[in-house]
Amino acid sequence: EAGVAQSPRYKIIEKRQSVAFWCNPISGHATLYWYQQILGQGPKLLIQFQNNGVVDDSQLPKDRFSAERLKGVDSTLKIQPAKLEDSAVYLCASSTGRGNTEAFFGQGTRLTVV
Amino acid sequence: GENVGLHLPTLSVQEGDNSIINCAYSNSASDYFIWYKQESGKGPQFIIDIRSNMDKRQGQRVTVLLNKTVKHLSLQIAATQPGDSAVYFCAENRGTGYALNFGKGTSLLVTP
Numbered sequence: 001e002a003g004v005a006q007s008p009r010y011k012i013i014e015k016r017q018s019v020a021f022w023c024n025p026i027s028g029h030a031t032l033y034w035y036q037q038i039l040g041q042g043p044k045l046l047i048q049f050q051n052n053g054v055v056d057d058s059q060l061p062k063d064r065f066s067a068e069r070l071k072g073v074d075s076t077l078k079i080q081p082a083k084l085e086d087s088a089v090y091l092c093a094s095s096t097g098r099g100n101t102e103a104f105f106g107q108g109t110r111l112t113v114v
Numbered sequence: 115g116e117n118v119g120l121h122l123p124t125l126s127v128q129e130g131d132n133s134i135i136n137c138a139y140s141n142s143a144s145d146y147f148i149w150y151k152q153e154s155g156k157g158p159q160f161i162i163d164i165r166s167n168m169d170k171r172q173g174q175r176v177t178v179l180l181n182k183t184v185k186h187l188s189l190q191i192a193a194t195q196p197g198d199s200a201v202y203f204c205a206e207n208r209g210t211g212y213a214l215n216f217g218k219g220t221s222l223l224v225t226p
Contacts, residue, residue, distance in 0.1 A: 048213045056213060100209070
């Protein structure tokens with residue numbers, strides 16, 4: 001079974017620039033998550049999708065972050081404009097969405113804002 | 115707000131010894147718990163989970179214990195190996211449809 005795919009693996013941008021990350025979840029997984037993981041910390045939920053609808057985006061900085069999951073499969077997370085404090089690993093995860101089950105994570109995109 | 119935390123940020127053990135990683139949670143509504151392992155440059159990897167109607171669950175070389183009375187979760191790794199060196203996170207979920215909430219992590223270092 002293919003895992004969660006993310007791209008790019010690394011990205012370096014200057015502050016105030018924009019950046020986009022892409023995620024392809026495990027086939028058939030209805031729920032998709034974007035987490036932000038700052039160095040030395042645990043992952044923090046940014047947004048949760050159920051199919052193509054947003055379930056929870058309470059911790060998403062909506063003035064600069066946006067995410068979409070068109071057609072309920074792939075998802076993109078965008079930051080515009082980026083700030084220095086956005087430097088982190090952005091993890092995408094997916095789960096079946098049926099009951100309480102584990103989330104499967106991709107390798108993440110490491111973003112460095114300079 | 116509610117949070118999941120870890121007692122020890124780092125743990126160093128000798129190869130072959132048993133390891134115990136602890137985690138405290140504060141959300142009494144949490145009903146599902148997972149331990150993840152994260153190696154450098156990789157995403158978190160599922161190790162073992164436990165539901166709130168259980169107090170112990172065993173896997174291959176790993177055991178998770180849940181004490182709901184004191185809101186405490188532990189991960190025991192038997193015969194720790196160098197490949198077990200990683201950061202371990204506990205995560206909790208307060209119900210179906212909610213996302214996992216992660217703690218800060220414990221770094222496990224296995225020395226020969």
